[in-house]
Amino acid sequence: MPLLKTTRQIGRTIRNAGRVREIVGVFARHGFHNVAERVNLGRFVLARLNAAENIEKYSVAERMRMSFEELGPTFVKLGQLLASRPDLVPEDFTIEFAKLHDNVQPLPFATIEKVLEDELGPAWREKFSEIDSKPLGSASIAQVHRATLSDGVAVVIKVQRPGILAKINDDLSVLYMLAELLEQYLPETRNLNPVGIVDEYFKTLQLETNFVVEANNLRRFHQNFSHDPDVHIPSVHLHLTTEKVLTMEALSGLALSSPQALVQDGVLGPEVIRKGLQAYLKMIFVDGLFHGDLHAGNFFVYPHNGIGFVDFGVVGRLNSRTKNAVSSMLLALSREDYDQLAYEFVDLAEYNERVDVDVFARELRNLLAPYFGLTLKNVNLGHLLLSAGSSASRNGVSVPSDLMLFFKSIVGIEGLGKKIQPDFDFLSTALEFSADLVKAQYSTSQIWQDFSQSAKDSKTLINTLPRQVLYALRRSNSPHYATKTRIENLHELRASVEKSFRLLFLAILISALIFTSAFVMVNAKAMNEASGDAPTFALIALILAIILGFFATLNYFRK
Numbered sequence: 001m002p003l004l005k006t007t008r009q010i011g012r013t014i015r016n017a018g019r020v021r022e023i024v025g026v027f028a029r030h031g032f033h034n035v036a037e038r039v040n041l042g043r044f045v046l047a048r049l050n051a052a053e054n055i056e057k058y059s060v061a062e063r064m065r066m067s068f069e070e071l072g073p074t075f076v077k078l079g080q081l082l083a084s085r086p087d088l089v090p091e092d093f094t095i096e097f098a099k100l101h102d103n104v105q106p107l108p109f110a111t112i113e114k115v116l117e118d119e120l121g122p123a124w125r126e127k128f129s130e131i132d133s134k135p136l137g138s139a140s141i142a143q144v145h146r147a148t149l150s151d152g153v154a155v156v157i158k159v160q161r162p163g164i165l166a167k168i169n170d171d172l173s174v175l176y177m178l179a180e181l182l183e184q185y186l187p188e189t190r191n192l193n194p195v196g197i198v199d200e201y202f203k204t205l206q207l208e209t210n211f212v213v214e215a216n217n218l219r220r221f222h223q224n225f226s227h228d229p230d231v232h233i234p235s236v237h238l239h240l241t242t243e244k245v246l247t248m249e250a251l252s253g254l255a256l257s258s259p260q261a262l263v264q265d266g267v268l269g270p271e272v273i274r275k276g277l278q279a280y281l282k283m284i285f286v287d288g289l290f291h292g293d294l295h296a297g298n299f300f301v302y303p304h305n306g307i308g309f310v311d312f313g314v315v316g317r318l319n320s321r322t323k324n325a326v327s328s329m330l331l332a333l334s335r336e337d338y339d340q341l342a343y344e345f346v347d348l349a350e351y352n353e354r355v356d357v358d359v360f361a362r363e364l365r366n367l368l369a370p371y372f373g374l375t376l377k378n379v380n381l382g383h384l385l386l387s388a389g390s391s392a393s394r395n396g397v398s399v400p401s402d403l404m405l406f407f408k409s410i411v412g413i414e415g416l417g418k419k420i421q422p423d424f425d426f427l428s429t430a431l432e433f434s435a436d437l438v439k440a441q442y443s444t445s446q447i448w449q450d451f452s453q454s455a456k457d458s459k460t461l462i463n464t465l466p467r468q469v470l471y472a473l474r475r476s477n478s479p480h481y482a483t484k485t486r487i488e489n490l491h492e493l494r495a496s497v498e499k500s501f502r503l504l505f506l507a508i509l510i511s512a513l514i515f516t517s518a519f520v521m522v523n524a525k526a527m528n529e530a531s532g533d534a535p536t537f538a539l540i541a542l543i544l545a546i547i548l549g550f551f552a553t554l555n556y557f558r559k
Contacts, residue, residue, distance in 0.1 A: 159245055382412075
């Protein structure tokens with residue numbers, strides 16, 4: 001059951017006007033009061049007279065990052081998400097958002113005990129022989145404590161902050177409202193798809209705030225590496241896990257962020273990073289389930305070069321098609337085949353007839369070619385691939401979010417590599433796995449498996465086709481049957497027709513005036529006997545015809 005229930009409909013009926021005022025006020029203090037006024041929220045801008053000091057010396061991206069920091073956990077996490085999506089926001093914003101970190105004061109241990117009692121029951125203390133009251137870590141959503149079970153097993157308990165879900169729900173409601181207002185009143189933001197960004201953020205938070213989902217991720221990763229003695233994944237204690245409490249095995253190794261991690265017995269830096277990369281590439285190319293937030297704090301080192309991973313709140317999933325595409329992308333990079341790289345992006349994206357693959361490939365070449373042949377010491381492949389994703393977006397290619405998460409995870413892997421062995425060549429190691437995967441695609445067993453799947457699909461099609469045809473015939477014979485036709489650029493056609501009719505009306509009016517003027521002039525003598533104003537009337541009609549003709553000509557040449 002989803003813990004976060006915010007929807008776009010809730011965003012239209014804001015229950016917390018005070019929070020709206022606070023959010024709009026913070027953005028106003030950081031120089032965005034004009035945006036608030038443009039989206040009809042000027043009435044909430046009470047704080048603009050107290051603008052932050054020297055705010056004009058900061059760039060727009062810096063001011064946005066400062067606003068997010070001040071607004072708290074929901075906005076900090078939104079910024080962290082956007083930092084990994086250069087296909088959605090400009091590069092200067094991703095650089096600034098990458099600086100966002102959770103700076104949260106630890107909760108009192110009494111508050112943690114209350115959550116444990118609510119989630120695990122009144123007898124929860126009997127299940128633990130000891131719990132360290134000093135937190136191992138404190139973040140915006142949860143706090144982590146070391147503990148020992150009653151049977152002596154060392155564990156780590158992750159406890160969700162009380163009230164955080166209600167706050168996130170309120171903030172998401174405001175975010176949906178702001179996103180819809182931006183799309184409605186600021187046309188220049190529509191290409192960024194603000195509502196789509198909030199939708200993706202909402203889905204991410206739904207998973208991160210439900211610890212049962214993270215527990216299942218842990219279980220799957222533990223199973224995937226159960227036969228590898230060098231890779232340690234914490235086991236999860238499901239009987240002590242709820243949506244707000246996660247209890248897992250405590251790893252005995254040291255986090256790479258610890259100064260002592262690489263000076264343990266028998267630890268060799270190159271061997272550690274080699275095993276880490278092999279484990280990561282197995283996640284990508286074999287399991288299709290990978291760690292999405294790798295950094296020195298959740299990568300553990302054991303004596304004699306064992307490794308471990310923790311924190312599986314953010315994971316990516318790649319299907320067979322995407323795994324094959326990733327493999328082909330890396331091979332294309334190694335061969336400088338930018339046309340193939342462009343086509344891999346296009347094949348993974350939704351169909352868009354406006355995509356010019358040649359232009360896209362040329363942009364990829366200009367972006368990536370200067371760095372070809374350089375090692376990890378000189379270039380960050382993950383950042384280059386993120387930039388390639390941004391280039392794809394600019395060229396109308398919609399990049400799947402899991403593929404962008406994969407690119408971001410490479411940034412994390414390369415960060416680990418620089419910490420251990422600065423000149424390690426990530427691409428060459430990855431290519432070994434890519435080449436094996438490509439070979440595996442053409443093995444006898446894989447070909448037979450693909451053929452069997454095709455046969456099943458064909459059988460399904462043959463079985464369902466008569467039923468579908470019958471249904472289509474019944475629908476078309478219904479007296480209420482109607483079809484929808486979508487005409488591209490219909491508004492332009494309508495404007496053109498309206499303009500033509502206006503010109504036709506003016507032409508008829510001008511012709512009538514000229515005809516009337518000529519008729520009066522020809523019969524002026526006869527008409528003068530009846531009225532002395534006939535020549536004057538003819539002159540006025542002619543002048544009107546000239547004026548209308550002038551405006552008709554202007555209207556014709558106006559775009």
